[in-house]
Amino acid sequence: MSPEKGSWGLEAGNEWVSRGPLGAVKPADVSKESFSVGHEGGVVLRAARNGYVSFRLWVIGAGEYRLAAEFPGGLEADLFRAWYHRMAADGREQARAEHCADALVLVEPGAAASLPDPDNAIEAQTHQEYWVDVFVSADAPAGTAAGRITLVAKGARVELPVEIQVLEAVIPDEDVLVCDHNSYGCRWLAGMYPSVFAGCADEPGRWARTIELLQHYYRICHEHRGLFSNLGAGHHGGFDPIYGPAARGAGRERRLEDWGLFDRHYGPLLDGSAFAAAGPGAPRPRRPARPAWGVYTPINADWPADYLWWGQPGYEVEFARGVGQFDEHFRRNGWLTTRPYFFFNHKKRYRWFEWDGDEPKYARDDAYWLEMGRLFQQAVGDTPVPWAFRMAASWQMKHHFEQLAGVVDFWVCGGFAGWYPDEIRRVVARGDVVWTYSGTPGIGEPSAALLEHVWRMWARGVSGHCEWLTTNPGPDPWFHCDGAQTGMIYPGERFGIAGPIPSARLKLQRNAVQDLNLIHARAKAAGRLEKVRQKLGKSVPVSLWERPPPIVRQQPPELWDSHNLSATQDDNMARHAGLDPLWWVPIRRAALGGEVSQ
């Protein structure tokens, strides 16, 4: 039944439970538990400083309205209108819902909206979901801060009081985990942002706009306590000129030239200045403008050394000169904080190279890795540039942890990581960086499903997790959504925003990182980090490690396959434990420590 025109309401709920456009809880978010943010007609939330506290808000009514938020000094509220993605037939079945909310559009102050939302085009829509972010600055006074959300419509005014209990605790700027958002190349941008590129036929102009858009992706991830990673080189080794200089000359004359586009692209990421400005349609930056944690480089088997000479003296000379000049460019510019990656992404199954640079399966390919490690070390020596030799480790990870020790020092491990708790602990203990990787649960899944990755990395004691693709929400995420498993960052184009917009999933991930930052910092300060990790690890129902299947125990990786493992890599990537939608609540409580009474 539709609300009568002129009858308006505001309701609030926790961040993990979404509701559909007719007011029903998203089927996957129906919980046996409850976690209310309400208290005597208003919202009451606790928050640490230097971070966000969030809740979902539903406007209920019919007609035109305006929504505003007011908070006292030290607190700022951002209202985001949620988009209800109409699910494609397959996705609808999986989601058990016609529509799921995810993409978020920042509400401009004073902007009018309507219910039903004509843009979202849902007949008989009665509810509009909003995501409310309240930023509590590091210097906000501890204590109670009273704010409110106000809805104004013709002949109606509805107020929702919001009380934020600001805690003494301050969320550290440095994240204990890296939530990595991976992406490939830049040619997808032209299709996603036709307005940005409209009327721009000249090549320099197109590259300038491409760089600008990519930097917005870096910004949105940075603001959400994550990292954007954009790999420029394709499997064949080629890349667009924004990803690297030109390699000219051969042999002893090999040299890198034309750094202009590279510097324009990466300079602001490597000195941190890119993060001092807001992206379009985004609130002002609240995170410190610091250099990115790490970036891909265009270095690959065919660049800067010519693969024609692989195995011959010319390759070694070209490699040493090219990589050496790359390193020297970083030193000269003072880019000594961000980790540039020495990384291979090619797979032999694509037939450009005869060895696996990504997820190597055959131990006989090790010779290539060892040789690349030798060449790399020879090229950069004891440089102050914090290079990281990154490997997407998979089939052979257990063997490679030993065989490539001292060569690879940044391991991004596939789903098989769950079989190797002791080995991973040893690799972490020797000072290597260890991350995991996977896909992202789609929007029909429980909203909190993607937090399993966040939890698992901290509980396992690894320091990052790469979601292999987060910028491609599908050909039509708005009205024919495939679940958007490869896109928790959406293009803002259809909302007139010349850059990416966030999602509820991205914000849930950010809030989870905040929680773990707090837990980690407090436990570490008390000298109890491992005890706390173990204790929480046992109480949270996310499996951390598992016994490998028989084939793994009995045969070498060369003989494993998606059949005898009973799962493909992709199955592993998409898997989640089907936990209760409110499974994160105990972690939130732990994060807010003894100061939490709920």
Place this chain on the structure above:
Amino acid sequence: MTGVNAETEAVFAELARIAEIAAGILDGEEVKRIIAEQAMHYVANPDPEHRYLSGDYFDADHELFLRTKKLLTRLERLGKVPLNGSVWVPIPGREEVTVAVQNGAYHRYYQFGQERLATPPEMKQVFANGQVLRVAPAEGDRLATVLAPVRDSLGDVVAVAEFTAPLDAPPPAWS
């Protein structure tokens, strides 16, 4: 070749020149052994229940692959236009071909991750008559392709080399 302008014709002529050289120097005995036997078994016998099996088992002979790749690279660099080469081999027991080795981003037939391709009529022609063949450009085609036969020691055509050049567009960086 009606409807082809002089610029396009020049690209075709250059590709044909390279293809003639390729037909003379690519070694079919080596090319047909690039893909490991076990890998070819899984390419030839896809399991509909386990579609990643052939990827799981894909492997190549390092030495033969590298030698052919380097030869393709040298052939490409003989060209006066940017072009890329690839070598297609028949899949035993099927009317299909698969890429054994390739370079760069310019390709007429290869789709990213592709393991099998129904042998295109023009490739069938090259397998049958052993002649270099210009692939007739279709309306709006942005690529020019010439195919070359690759013979083994018995003179049989055991593979087809593809040489493809862009007519008016840069390649996608991410293929």
